[in-house]
């Protein structure tokens with residue numbers, strides 16, 4: 572008898588909703604989720620050194636794939652998008668090692684130096700190793716217009732469009748108008764905004780900030796990560812105060828352009844935990860339909876990072 576994989580069995584079970592409701596199939600939509608944003612690193616700084624001048628700061632000393640699995644497997648998350656950790660800067664080798672060591676489990680978002688010549692080729696080389704996106708961080712950039720206006724940045728946005736890769740900005744709301752301009756200039760480039768562009772990081776969700784984020788929905792290739800709940804609004808589980816912001820994002824972007832992510836390990840320290848992050852989207856917001864959740868918990872990330 573032909574064996575079907577657990578994944579295809581689950582998909583069958585989901586699509587056979589009527590059969591599920593009738594009790595013919597006992598498996599419900601509980602597995603096969605994708606977490607679209609996790610950082611991993613190793614305590615082995617001899618083999619994988621931190622970038623010059625960088626420290627692990629207040630971060631835990633170790634967050635390996637195995638440590639991640641201990642949190643996410645219990646919640647039915649079996650694929651994860653790894654985001655290059657800042658203290659490794661442009662050396663993506665530990666992330667690439669993790670991708671290679673766990674075939675089919677990880678996709679990757681790398682960091683490249685846009686001021687180095689050959690950035691386009693570097694992106695293509697990384698894409699061959701499982702990378703599907705490139706993180707750009709406003710960070711301590713003083714002149715944001717100059718940062719986004721550099722020739723290297725132009726090359727990155729163009730290459731991403733040509734190669735079916737994504738640009739993933741980690742920004743504060745004040746950078747949203749500039750990202751809007753980039754999206755006008757590079758309309759074919761897929762963009763994935765991290766953590767609602769940190770709307771609510773100061774403790775309150777400002778209407779003007781959220782409106783600027785929602786404005787980006789007019790660009791069809793812009794996606795938003797509904798993520799980092801520990802860091803936004805009241806910063807307190809069960810994070811229900813973020814519900815109205817998630818609802819507005821769903822209404823403007825559609826669930827097909829939203830993806831849930833934990834931002835581990837930061838979601839599993841300081842009294843927060845993994846369950847509360849996924850549970851907000853999966854179990855706690857009654858305005859999200861079953862189909863919305865399917866997109867936010869798997870299909871959007873699959874489309875963007877596993878295509």
Ligand SMILES: [Zn+2]
Nearest residue numbers: 608610654834
């Ligand atoms: Zn992060």
